[in-house]
Amino acid sequence: MMNKKQKPMIQEMIFGNPSSRKAWFVFAALAVALLLLPFATEALLGRGWVRIVDFALLYIMLALGLNIVVGYAGLLDLGYIAFFAVGAYCYALLGSPQFGLHLPFWVVLPLGALLACAFGVLLGAPTLRLRGDYLAIVTLGFGEIIRIFLNNLNAPVNITNGPQGINMIDPIRIGGFSLSGTHELFGITFSPVHLYYYLFLCVTLLVIFVSLRLEDSRIGRAWMAIREDEVAASAMGINTRDIKLLAFAMGATFGGAAGGLFAGFQGFISPESFGLTESVMVVCMVVLGGMGNIGGVVLGGALLVLLPEALRNGAGPAQQALFGKTLIDPESLRMLMFGLALVLVMLWRPAGLWPSTQRRRELSPDAEVAHQEQESVYDAAK
Amino acid sequence: METLLQQIINGLVQGSVYALVALGYTMVYGILGLINFAHGEVVMVGAMVALSAIMLLINSGLPPLLVLLAGMIVAATACMALGYAIERVAYRPLRNAPRLAPLITAIGVSIVLQNLAMIIWGREYHAFPQLLPNSPHMLAGAVINEVQIIIVLAALAVMAGLLVLVHRTRLGRAMRAVAENPAAAALMGVDINAVISVTFMTGSALAALAGIMVSANYGIVHYYMGAILGLKAFTAAVLGGIGNLRGAMLGGVLLGLIESLGAGYIGDLSGGFFGSHYQDVFAFFVLIAVLIFRPSGLLGERVAERA
Numbered sequence: 001m002m003n004k005k006q007k008p009m010i011q012e013m014i015f016g017n018p019s020s021r022k023a024w025f026v027f028a029a030l031a032v033a034l035l036l037l038p039f040a041t042e043a044l045l046g047r048g049w050v051r052i053v054d055f056a057l058l059y060i061m062l063a064l065g066l067n068i069v070v071g072y073a074g075l076l077d078l079g080y081i082a083f084f085a086v087g088a089y090c091y092a093l094l095g096s097p098q099f100g101l102h103l104p105f106w107v108v109l110p111l112g113a114l115l116a117c118a119f120g121v122l123l124g125a126p127t128l129r130l131r132g133d134y135l136a137i138v139t140l141g142f143g144e145i146i147r148i149f150l151n152n153l154n155a156p157v158n159i160t161n162g163p164q165g166i167n168m169i170d171p172i173r174i175g176g177f178s179l180s181g182t183h184e185l186f187g188i189t190f191s192p193v194h195l196y197y198y199l200f201l202c203v204t205l206l207v208i209f210v211s212l213r214l215e216d217s218r219i220g221r222a223w224m225a226i227r228e229d230e231v232a233a234s235a236m237g238i239n240t241r242d243i244k245l246l247a248f249a250m251g252a253t254f255g256g257a258a259g260g261l262f263a264g265f266q267g268f269i270s271p272e273s274f275g276l277t278e279s280v281m282v283v284c285m286v287v288l289g290g291m292g293n294i295g296g297v298v299l300g301g302a303l304l305v306l307l308p309e310a311l312r313n314g315a316g317p318a319q320q321a322l323f324g325k326t327l328i329d330p331e332s333l334r335m336l337m338f339g340l341a342l343v344l345v346m347l348w349r350p351a352g353l354w355p356s357t358q359r360r361r362e363l364s365p366d367a368e369v370a371h372q373e374q375e376s377v378y379d380a381a382k
Numbered sequence: 383m384e385t386l387l388q389q390i391i392n393g394l395v396q397g398s399v400y401a402l403v404a405l406g407y408t409m410v411y412g413i414l415g416l417i418n419f420a421h422g423e424v425v426m427v428g429a430m431v432a433l434s435a436i437m438l439l440i441n442s443g444l445p446p447l448l449v450l451l452a453g454m455i456v457a458a459t460a461c462m463a464l465g466y467a468i469e470r471v472a473y474r475p476l477r478n479a480p481r482l483a484p485l486i487t488a489i490g491v492s493i494v495l496q497n498l499a500m501i502i503w504g505r506e507y508h509a510f511p512q513l514l515p516n517s518p519h520m521l522a523g524a525v526i527n528e529v530q531i532i533i534v535l536a537a538l539a540v541m542a543g544l545l546v547l548v549h550r551t552r553l554g555r556a557m558r559a560v561a562e563n564p565a566a567a568a569l570m571g572v573d574i575n576a577v578i579s580v581t582f583m584t585g586s587a588l589a590a591l592a593g594i595m596v597s598a599n600y601g602i603v604h605y606y607m608g609a610i611l612g613l614k615a616f617t618a619a620v621l622g623g624i625g626n627l628r629g630a631m632l633g634g635v636l637l638g639l640i641e642s643l644g645a646g647y648i649g650d651l652s653g654g655f656f657g658s659h660y661q662d663v664f665a666f667f668v669l670i671a672v673l674i675f676r677p678s679g680l681l682g683e684r685v686a687e688r689a
């Protein structure tokens with residue numbers, strides 16, 4: 001009940017309160033900033049960074065999808081990248097010379113999302129009886145199974161082309177307008193990375209909108225009730241099995257859609273992009289940013305894509321400047337710093353960088369609440 | 383028939399290693415209720431440190447067995463220190479934090495360890511010197527070499543020792559008390575922090591031993607070896623029922639057997655459609671099947687859903 005009063009605040013933070021003029025101003029400034037972002041990035045940092053921003057948007061979509069499963073429903077999924085893989089391979093198989101099929105993006109993308117949704121239900125149905133960490137390991141196993149199949153389904157019948165992956169995937173084409181060409185619009189030249197940026201931005205905003213609406217809906221509140229206390233939730237008349245399955249299916253659908261976009265954007269996919277590391281990375285985005293809070297998840301996704309890239313560009317030159325030579329392999333150094341950053345951020349803000357109001361309340365110094373939290377940890381230790 | 387016996391031997395050897403690593407996961411889980419994701423990397427560090435120590439001593443004229451023993455002691459000590467440090471830095475400050483926070487620090491620690499190892503020992507595969515007699519023996523048509531026999535025996539001995547430690551000593555009783563109810567244990571005068579530290583150190587020493595066993599068996603050490611081994615061992619711990627020592631042992635050996643038998647027979651079973659590279663799929667399918675029918679693992683206690 002308190003939920004209802006507090007939730008609109010988050011919406012206001014993101015979209016602004018339409019009734020106040022100042023908020024409208026912030027909203028408009030944000031919109032202009034997002035529209036100009038790719039050009040500003042290109043001018044300041046070069047075209048390579050626009051591509052990285054595109055990837056950040058893709059991962060934000062993924063993180064938002066996983067946020068439904070982990071953040072709202074409290075189900076730890078360590079194999080989420082499998083749904084991304086299903087969407088990507090669906091797009092790649094139906095829109096590339098692999099089978100000579102070149103179905104349009106309008107058909108393939110929803111199909112990929114739908115297929116991922118089916119896989120979500122397939123995974124969820126038998127496993128939702130499992131408690132927290134057991135569920136985590138089963139989802140992890142599922143993710144590995146999908147990856148191993150993708151890696152090996154090239155013999156005796158070649159379906160996925162094995163570790164070589166699939167090449168020359170059709171770009172996303174809307175009508176006669178291909179996103180992988182350079183276009184002149186309104187006197188401005190748009191290169192493919194810009195066009196994909198706007199497409200991804202639109203989809204990300206759509207996912208954010210859906211997430212926001214879900215959060216405040218009956219379903220969203222049911223998810224959060226299950227997250228907080230499953231027994232109490234089912235006592236309140238929530239069909240916990242169906243609602244949990246819905247979370248899995250919904251998260252998988254978003255993952256599959258993001259996968260399709262990834263395949264079209266990249267033009268090439270291989271099983272390497274869908275390993276356990278990637279799954280773990282998406283979980284990190286959700287948890288580090290702030291589980292269950294859309295702003296936090298967006299922040300986490302953006303940070304975890306941009307930070308390693310920034311370190312990649314910084315690790316080598318910084319050593320040159322400090323010591324006059326490269327002492328440590330920059331690639332190792334960048335991952336080392338990244339690992340340290342994960343640890344330090346979590347120690348500094350255990351609930352994530354931008355936690356949801358609910359989490360903030362749980363961690364407030366309020367004596368009774370703190371006491372309950374303590375007890376629940378000891379319960380979990382049993 | 384020979385292949386069957388051969389696959390069983392290979393499975394037992396691999397399974398003993400899984401069991402030792404799984405014990406580390408399960409002990410920590412039993413006491414803190416958290417998945418120590420960095421544990422696989424501790425195995426790798428153990429193998430690497432042992433390798434460095436052995437390479438230092440190998441030309442000193444000491445008998446090979448003594449060199450190996452010295453390597454083991456150095457590696458176990460280093461891993462115990464590492465385990466202690468990981469707990470202090472990454473887990474203790476987060477003991478009352480949201481459940482997933484320590485998971486992220488664990489992932490961070492394992493990224494750090496992996497890349498530190500890459501910086502210190504390099505990206506290449508290192509050969510692990512052959513210090514034990516390694517002559518093959520024929521056993522009803524199957525081959526078993528002495529290293530493999532020693533691995534299985536040593537694993538058995540260590541596991542027996544661990545069971546004695548946990549069930550027969552004062553320290554073991556303290557561990558079980560903390561696992562049962564930390565608050566009550568603290569009221570009874572158990573120093574919870576000390577017990578948790580000792581648990582991490584014991585698990586890490588086992589990990590070091592397992593790392594040396596894998597390296598001696600395959601003759602190869604690599605900075606990336608911990609990740610997949612840790613994953614398998616964690617799977618084994620869950621298969622047996624996480625938090626349960628005997629479960630981890632059973633799960634480890636079973637997973638080793640399932641993998642090697644699966645890899646050996648999957649080709650015949652599927653008419654050549656699936657090859658031995660589906661070995662991991664096989665292992666995970668068995669895991670999922672077991673968990674569907676016994677949601678808390680083979681030997682895990684049925685935990686009532688908590689209110």
